[in-house]
Amino acid sequence: MSAFTGLSAFPITPCDAAGRLDEEGLRRLLAPLVEAGVDSIGVLGSTGTYAYLTRETRCRAVAVAAEAVAGRVPLLVGIGALRTDEAVRLARDAREAGASAGLLAPVSYTPLTEKEVFDHFAAVAGEGGLPLVIYDNPATTHFRFTPALIGRLARLPGVAAVKCPGPSPEAVARTVAELRGTVPGGFPLGFSGDWHATEAMIAGGVAWYSVAAGLFPRPCQEIVRAVQAGETDRARDLDAAMTPLWDLFKAHSSLRIVHGLAEPLGLGRPVLPRPLQPLPEAVRAQALATVRAMGLA
Template identity: 65%
Template sequence: MTLLTGLSAFPITPADAEGRVDPGALRVLLARLVGSGVDSIGLLGSTGTYAYLSRAERRRALETALDATAGRVPLLVGVGALRTDEAVRLAQDAKGMGAAAGLLAPVSYTPLTDDEVFEHFATVARESGLPLCIYDNPGTTHFRFGPDLVGRLARVPGIVAVKSPAPEPEGVAAHLAALRAAVPEGFPLGYSGDWHAAEALIAGGDAWYSVVAGLFPEAGLAILRAVRAGDAAEARRLDARMRPLWDLFRAFSSLRVVYACADLMGLCHAAPPRPILPLPEAARQRVAGALRALDLS
């Protein structure tokens, strides 16, 4: 599916302390992405705190984004939920409202087996009709997709791509090769984890699902364009330049850091949903220093 290649930008979803989405603040963030050249917008991903929002607020966020983008940038929308029937309803909402595709993670309290995850995905795909991207995010779901399971799911009608966490640079080629051997030809293999994404793209990854691009699309696009031009040295130079931000992402989580960035830049003053707390002042000052050093503020 061509929309699930290239750069997908994942913004936060500004909301108040009661979990009500702020459409005006969301529009401000989306305005930075519309027309930037990103290939898609990843709405309500982990950075978009989908797991903390009610069905009604997810609909409000999607309605706002569809209006703000006006069809100019495809929307990939998080539809993960604890229950399969709830995920089906969320995917049906996204399909009916006009999202291009859904991003589905195997969210669970009880650890899931491969067969349970397969049935969950197959049911959501079948009953919603929404094209789905497999969301492999073991850091939050505590479930890891192996190549065999990805290969099984890649043959389910309506499951059209996979988003994996980018391995360490020395392991990305092997990871890609294992997935390529398991999935049908042309099935897009994309990566998240901004600090390793450049190497994943250089190795042949089809997509970068990017947190940093949700605020700074130009920085992500510059790396992607260098890779597409065959200039791995330039892509690595641009990636190395972003190292102060990557280090902060790894130290404090990209979610907390991008909330601090948005606040420091005056784009919106939302806090992450509780129990997640904003960064303490010393860490905020480190973020501010990185923004100044990178000339991103």
């Protein structure tokens, strides 16, 4: 097992309305993840709203997380930024604060060319001093990686793994095989998009970068262990049991759902960064009722 296989749990970063970190809240989110024995923790991912936080807050969140996990779980840290020099600074900050690897998304305002993205990754991998996970999230970055570009990036010194969006059921076998064919042998292919992750692992993915696991690590871990044991029917049954949560994620976004559940689950009173708005109260009540009915809370 490496830091880039198995279950990676992505918690929210609890902050107040002004974007100040709730350090105690972060510790309370992390403790059950460590206790459950997840394979890695992804702090400051998209679910951790990294794009909305200052460099200082991001640095502090990594330090708090590193202290909380105390070397028991690898920490993957979102270091994406619009500017290359800022991403390099964030990589160095994260390394010094105790990160095991950086999650680098090609955050964009002006649309980026393939060459610009390649050179951005090469610069951050070369100057940041932190192993990188290629963070492919077209819904937020609006950059579309080709398999060929992922293959070229995977050969850069310092690029350690890739986190791809989970392919749709129709495309999963072809997409995973295509990615596998483009990266070096043994390069860790991981997937996000919780409702597509089980099939992506069955098709050959070795990691699940999971929003749900940031709140509910155990049922996600059972799925990963089942896939790893070759028990695909069991993995699919366990995944099917999560359908009510996946339906909430699809309808309201996984970020908004897990953020909205934190307070009723006794995990502080985190506030989403405006302009992002909290779930309407009725949806939050429905989400809470759903996870209770599923036995998750």
